[in-house]
Amino acid sequence: MSTQNELARQLRALHEGQPLVLPNAWDAGSARAIEAAGAKAIATTSAGVAWAHGVDDAGGLDQESAVAALRLICAAVSVPVTADIEAGYGDVAGTVNGVLEAGVVGVNLEDSTGRVLDDPLVHVERIKAARAAAVAAGIELVINARTDTYLFGDKTGTLERAKMYADAGADVLFVPGVVGAATIAELVEGSPLPLNVMVGPGAPTVGELAELGVARISLGPAITGAAYALATTAAKELLTSGTYEALVS
Template sequence: MSQQSQALAFSELHQKHNPVILYNVWDAGSALAVEQAGAKAIATGSWSCAAAQGYQDGETMSFSSLLQTVQRIAAVISLPLTVDFETGYGANRRDNLSALLQAGVVGINVEDQQMGLSALNDIREQSEILKSLRQVADSQGSTLFINARTDVFLQQPDATQHPALMAEAKKRLTAYQDAGVSGFFAPGLSDLTLIAELCDVSALPVNIMANSLTPPLAGLTDAGISRLSYGPYPYIGLMEALKQQARALY
């Protein structure tokens, strides 16, 4: 399947009330395992990719290291590949995206936090970033699936405060849609009523990240999500199992 065909196929997987499930990977081996388990697409997680190489999340791993990981994954899988691009890995985000496209990537996540700070980019600034990334994809003839992530909810761990954040999330949803993105990602949001409200107002596919507080898949599906991802949790779970196995030996 050509890269363009994979891009279209990946986009079509995002269906309201029938979400695509992305069990995030971190290297070629984990990608192959998830593909062989029956996945319809492969997605990296920035936390996992960094941790697997001994780095902290938050672009402490160099883009060249990420690119090498992505290239190895792309070389061994046959499924569409989407990559967690964080904030773009520095001022060269346009060139970095070009490199990912050349590696065969058909989707990216782009977040609106200010890296290393507990603050978000201004909506206008983030919209300009998203527009520039869409321009790069268009210039290469790619129908890249740009999944615009907002950290509005993730930066507020107290879920009782999330209803008051919905207005800000909706503003960002509208602005990012106008900037030409393909989907809207709201990690940290776990209240089913709020998730359904966001899905109801969104013309874009809504992505939720599973965690210990997230409702079961059936409820999320009824709420209208189009994508469910697992972020760092597959890696965390497997590393904990590895430690337990090693501990039993030592």
């Protein structure tokens, strides 16, 4: 079995060359299915993990529950796992210590709380705390600094935040909410960090994003949402008409 730092180095190396493509998992079973499909790493979705616990995203899941879920996911797969830890659950160092103990080798750390964009200096301190915790633990953690400027704030400040986050110790810049090719190209050109974008229907293809220079491509909670939508549809059909057509592939 690979050591944790070997997995961390694998994850870091996957950001070079062809884009790292991450169909996000939400529990141990989905992680195993995604690994079996050929994924070279597993990324979690905090929304999906929260939904799997029967609670809402953005504050519905606590640190202890999140770490417990990640421990099961890491134990279920042999590839590197990078975890969505939201904004650190109010205790970045403690959360990073917990997820490292669970076997995680990368984290997403976002710069908004309660759907409000934080001051970039607040997020700089989060990134520094995450890096310090990882260094103390002896793990070469890959920090994916998420900025929500395109979701909740001023889009013009994205590259300024990227520079600040890079200086604080981040390894990758994650900008959800961006789908336009021209904007993505500008972010790739201007960011000091490799770019991660979140995709879905209507976004450029993986091949097109590779040509634009994107380093990492993720789906967020899209697969989780589709899985639960199918469960709802199939259950309603069974309970009403007594048929099973929703389950026909």
